Amino acid sequence: MINPIGNLNKIFDSRIRLGVMSILMVNEEVSFNDLKQMLELTDGNLASHLSTLEENGFLKVHKGFVGRKTNTTYSITKAGEKAFKGHLAALENMIRSMD
């Protein structure tokens, strides 16, 4: 591929999805509310980006409890990790291999 942007993953063009993935790369499991606060998003906005990532098989959802309150957490899948690493590699490649 000569085209320097051809290997970038379209899913990660979104800064929010990029942010979610980068958080999940270094944190095994993160709750909906923590993501919401870290990224300063409304519920609806976060939920829609999370479902895009889930539909693409990049993360998985765990519905549980903290004490008696519902608590949904998210973690990255193998496929998500692979795709995200691939995207970062493409970014690095684009930036450095141009000379």
Place this chain on the structure above:
Amino acid sequence: MINPIGNLNKIFDSRIRLGVMSILMVNEEVSFNDLKQMLELTDGNLASHLSTLEENGFLKVHKGFVGRKTNTTYSITKAGEKAFKGHLAALENMIRSMD
């Protein structure tokens, strides 16, 4: 800023504008047609992204000739370089400073 995506530049959410900038970071001057071929874009699509970058003061345009044919070239501005470097730093920060 705690929010890991808060320092990303919105202009560079677009893969195409990211590609243009990364090309112009390492090539002093690049023609419209070269950009078009490198990024595999239609005229209109490239032109619109270029004008967004220009409106933001990130690149400048030189209208010249090659022999007798018109030849428009683009180069990065100081502001563009600064913004792009800032964006890359924010990306790196986001990816690495999360633990």
Place this chain on the structure above:
DNA sequence: ATATGTAACTTTGATTCACAAAGTACTTTA
């Protein structure tokens, strides 16, 4: 002189995306 070609756009129109705000269902705490 006419037609064809090339460069660099602009315009148009359709589709998709992003986002806030409001609504929903369920539970919990005061």
Place this chain on the structure above:
DNA sequence: TAAAGTACTTTGTGAATCAAAGTTACATAT
């Protein structure tokens, strides 16, 4: 019982993306 929290979904609006076609201006070939 009322208020608040969790995790959504729905709705509506505006913005962004893109291909395709049209445009302007010059160049070259016939």
